[in-house]
Amino acid sequence: xxxxxxxxxxxxxxxxxxxxxxxxxxxxxxxxxxxxxxxxxxxxxxxxxxxxxxxxxxxxxxxxxxxxxxxxxxxxxxxxxxxxxxxxxxxxxxxxxxxxxxxxxxxxxxxxxxxxxxxxxxxxxxxxxxxxxxxxxxx
Amino acid sequence: xxxxxxxxxxxxxxxxxxxxxxxxxxxxxxxxxxxxxxxxxxxxxxxxxxxxxxxxxxxxxxxxxxxxxxxxxxxxxxxxxxxxxxxxxxxxxxxxxxxxxxxxxxxxxxxxxxxxxxxxxxxxxxxxxxxxxxxxxxxxxxxxxxxxxxxxxxxxxxxxxxxxxxxxxxxxxxxxxxxxxxxxxxxxxxxxxxxxxxxxxxxxxxxxxxxxxxxx
Numbered sequence: 327x328x329x330x331x332x333x334x335x336x337x338x339x340x341x342x343x344x345x346x347x348x349x350x351x352x353x354x355x356x357x358x359x360x361x362x363x364x365x366x367x368x369x370x371x372x373x374x375x376x377x378x379x380x381x382x383x384x385x386x387x388x389x390x391x392x393x394x395x396x397x398x399x400x401x402x403x404x405x406x407x408x409x410x411x412x413x414x415x416x417x418x419x420x421x422x423x424x425x426x427x428x429x430x431x432x433x434x435x436x437x438x439x440x441x442x443x444x445x446x447x448x449x450x451x452x453x454x455x456x457x458x459x460x461x462x463x464x465x
Numbered sequence: 466x467x468x469x470x471x472x473x474x475x476x477x478x479x480x481x482x483x484x485x486x487x488x489x490x491x492x493x494x495x496x497x498x499x500x501x502x503x504x505x506x507x508x509x510x511x512x513x514x515x516x517x518x519x520x521x522x523x524x525x526x527x528x529x530x531x532x533x534x535x536x537x538x539x540x541x542x543x544x545x546x547x548x549x550x551x552x553x554x555x556x557x558x559x560x561x562x563x564x565x566x567x568x569x570x571x572x573x574x575x576x577x578x579x580x581x582x583x584x585x586x587x588x589x590x591x592x593x594x595x596x597x598x599x600x601x602x603x604x605x606x607x608x609x610x611x612x613x614x615x616x617x618x619x620x621x622x623x624x625x626x627x628x629x630x631x632x633x634x635x636x637x638x639x640x641x642x643x644x645x646x647x648x649x650x651x652x653x654x655x656x657x658x659x660x661x662x663x664x665x666x667x668x669x670x671x672x673x674x675x676x677x678x679x680x681x
Contacts, residue, residue: 384535
């Protein structure tokens with residue numbers, strides 16, 4: 327392993343050999359034994375590891391309790407998780423269907439139903455004024 | 466004429482009937498209150514949560530919220546935002562509890578993915594807000610004594626982290642802070658292992674250069 331390969335290893339996986347790919351460990355250890363520069367690079371990577379570790383505090387007990395209570399309250403208001411497979415065909419189609427397609431299908435069904443309704447006979451529509459005229463003349 | 470007792474009992478009849486019709490648990494099934502939540506594995510808790518057991522979900526939240534908070538804090542850099550992101554990730558898990566298949570993905574990896582994506586989105590949105598609403602970053606220019614002083618080094622690192630692209634921060638959070646394997650971290654970020662290594666390499670080189678007082 328060359329120095330630039332070792333530097334790349336440190337940049338990718340950090341200073342701890344436990345995190346290095348197993349196949350790279352023997353060559354990296356051999357390089358560390360013979361090269362002071364490699365040891366210096368590892369020490370610098372170790373400093374960065376430590377700085378990263380120290381820079382990330384966990385949540386305080388108060389913050390954790392606050393988050394847990396918030397999640398608990400929200401979950402109490404939410405319905406039980408929808409069960410997988412209950413939606414049948416619609417559940418599989420939903421990702422591909424555009425928004426509002428349910429309303430469109432309903433509209434088309436209504437239109438089809440109205441078009442199939444029996445139409446009133448023309449004489450029923452046109453006959454009403456004639457009937458009125460006949461009643462007036464009879465009077 | 467019906468007496469008062471009959472009238473007062475009449476509305477109870479439908480309730481009694483509905484209670485009688487309710488299904489009783491199968492002989493082998495465990496009553497929710499008798500479940501040992503602390504000993505149950507994540508997948509088991511999630512299965513109970515999918516049936517509507519909110520106590521099981523609370524136990525799951527107690528286990529995962531601290532980890533999700535740390536991932537979100539690494540990416541956003543803001544404790545309040547990290548809290549909101551971690552909470553939102555847990556609520557997404559509740560909504561998808563019944564659809565989650567533990568055989569296809571680890572719960573932790575799924576949660577990390579959701580958390581990282583939510584946090585990355587927040588950082589990207591914050592970058593488009595007016596400068597007055599964004600937290601002021603410390604001056605990244607180091608003095609000659611900065612490399613020796615731990616507090617100043619911490620400030621330098623915080624400033625350098627803030628300059629990192631959010632995906633590189635997420636890669637650091639998952640691979641170093643949470644100790645995920647390369648494959649798991651890559652899966653959580655929806656990238657190849659090679660791409661994840663590139664993110665980590667660029668992030669570490671940038672941070673190391675800033676800690677040395679160099680401009681990358």
